[in-house]
Amino acid sequence: MxxxxxxxxxxxxxxxxxxxxxxxxxxxxxxxxxxxxxxEKGYDHIVNQIQKLVGKMETFVxxxxxxxxxxxxGALDPKLGTIKNSNSTSLIGRTLKKDLExxxxxxxxxxxxxxxxxLAETRMGIVKxxxxxxxxxxxxxxxxxxxxxxxxxxxxxNGLQSIGGEWGHNFLDESGELCYCGKVGCVEQxxxxxxxEKYYETISxxxxxxxxxxxxxxxxxxxxxxxTMNHMTSxxxxxxxxxxxxxxxxxxxxxxGVGNIDLIYTDGRESLRKYVFNNRLDTPIVKPKLGxxxxxxxxxxxxx
Ligand SMILES: [Zn+2]
Numbered sequence: 001m002x003x004x005x006x007x008x009x010x011x012x013x014x015x016x017x018x019x020x021x022x023x024x025x026x027x028x029x030x031x032x033x034x035x036x037x038x039x040e041k042g043y044d045h046i047v048n049q050i051q052k053l054v055g056k057m058e059t060f061v062x063x064x065x066x067x068x069x070x071x072x073x074g075a076l077d078p079k080l081g082t083i084k085n086s087n088s089t090s091l092i093g094r095t096l097k098k099d100l101e102x103x104x105x106x107x108x109x110x111x112x113x114x115x116x117x118x119l120a121e122t123r124m125g126i127v128k129x130x131x132x133x134x135x136x137x138x139x140x141x142x143x144x145x146x147x148x149x150x151x152x153x154x155x156x157x158n159g160l161q162s163i164g165g166e167w168g169h170n171f172l173d174e175s176g177e178l179c180y181c182g183k184v185g186c187v188e189q190x191x192x193x194x195x196x197e198k199y200y201e202t203i204s205x206x207x208x209x210x211x212x213x214x215x216x217x218x219x220x221x222x223x224x225x226x227x228t229m230n231h232m233t234s235x236x237x238x239x240x241x242x243x244x245x246x247x248x249x250x251x252x253x254x255x256x257g258v259g260n261i262d263l264i265y266t267d268g269r270e271s272l273r274k275y276v277f278n279n280r281l282d283t284p285i286v287k288p289k290l291g292x293x294x295x296x297x298x299x300x301x302x303x304x
Contacts, residue, residue, distance in 0.1 A: 005030065007057065007106075008300025009050065009070040010116065013039065013088050016046075018053045019296045020061060024304050027124050027297065031060045043090045047099055054104050065106040069302025071116035071295045072096065075162035084162075085112075085181070087145070109303035114139060114147030114165065115156045116298030117288070121253045122151045123301050126289040134250035138165070138243055139288075142264075143256030146188040150247065156302065168192075172239050175199070187239045191232065193257050200228040214261050233263050237271025245277050255288040 004023040009016060017034040021027040033056055035049050050070075058064055074086025076097055083091040097108045118139025121127050127134050137151040146168030150157040157164045168188040169181050176189030177198075189195050193210045200213050204224035208216065216225035240252065254264055265285055273281040290297060 003066075005061065006300035006304060007065050007068040008116075008296050008298070008302070009053065009068060010113070010296035010299050011037070011046075011050065011070055011072050011088075012113075012295070013037070013073060016049055016053055017296045018057050019300055020057055021297070021300050024123070024301065027300075031057060032296075033057065039088060039090060043094055046090065047096070047103065050100060051103050054106070065104070067107045067109070067303060068104075069109045069111075069116075069299040069304070070100075071113045071299040071302075072110050073113065075112045075158075076110040078160070078162055085166075087180075107303075111156055111158055111162075111299075111302055112147065112149070113295050114141045115149035115158060116296075116302070117141055117147075117255055117294045118149030118151045118165070118253065118298070119156050119301045120290055120294040120298030121255075121288045123154060124290065124297055125294065126253055126286055127251055129289065130286065131251045131284065136247055136249040138247060138249040138252045140167070140240070140252060140254045140259065141256040142191055142193075142254060142258035144193055146186075146192050146256075148243070150249075156298075167239065167243050170239065170242055173235055190235055191239060191258065196228060196232055196258065199231060200224060203227060210257060210261075214263075229261075229263055230267070232258070232261075233267035234271045236264055236268040237273070238275050240268075240272055241275035241277075244272065244283060249283065252283060252285045253288050254285060255294065259287070 006021040008019045016037050020031040035053050037046050073088045074083045077084045081095050082093050083096050086092050097110050100108050122137045139149045141147045148165040148167040150165040169186045171185050172187045172190045176185035178184050179186040179189045201207050213225045216222035217229045
């Protein structure tokens with residue numbers, strides 16, 4: 001048995017992935033495997049798939065897991081012990097942590113995927129490589145949804161209600177539509193990929209995917225595409241300024257499909273400069289390094 005090993009699980013909508021890392025200081029991948037969640041078969045089946053995954057990990061290392069970090073869609077309500085704010089609806093209201101602990105006999109640490117992303121990029125990714133002295137890191141995911149995670153001194157700050165870092169549901173702009181969270185104009189309803197595609201469709205009358213909108217903008221012949229990009233960068237600055245004025249992070253890491261667009265780091269940063277409460281802007285805004293692996297790696301660091 002090796003108490004230094006880190007065990008992480010990334011529970012996604014369609015797949016569940018597990019990893020064992022050598023240690024927090026030396027995060028070499030010892031074992032990695034994935035299963036399909038087959039979530040259409042319901043909650044109990046998802047739990048069983050996770051048990052199967054852990055079983056396979058235990059067989060590989062030859063000892064029983066004692067502590068496992070798990071990234072989940074949604075968050076564990078610290079008071080009720082149930083999952084909330086999840087797009088995997090079969091998890092909502094279920095006592096996932098307790099059910100897994102009863103079944104598997106290991107302690108589970110659950111946090112949402114954006115927190116895992118922020119943690120992974122801090123401990124193993126771009127922050128460790130380029131900003132090793134950073135104390136406060138804000139990790140952002142801008143893709144089909146918008147999420148965020150705060151890491152302080154290498155630990156994820158989940159908050160009293162497990163909503164720490166959830167800037168995606170701050171109010172941003174009236175142009176944003178009704179959100180699944182029940183509010184109107186959330187950052188997610190303005191800056192997610194689908195919301196930006198909808199914005200383009202509204203102003204142009206035609207449909208384009210995000211990648212195409214960006215390449216049309218670069219081509220210089222589609223004014224609607226340029227207008228959409230300007231809308232994105234200007235509101236990105238406005239949205240993130242709220243976080244910068246509260247946390248003043250040492251670095252911001254932006255992941256997700258929208259985060260891949262270079263304009264975020266140039267025009268988006270210029271926009272942030274306008275809104276932030278300072279006469280200059282020192283905050284580095286950078287792309288992540290770990291790609292799709294961030295979720296499962298970050299999970300391994302939960303509770304460590
Ligand atoms: Zn919302």
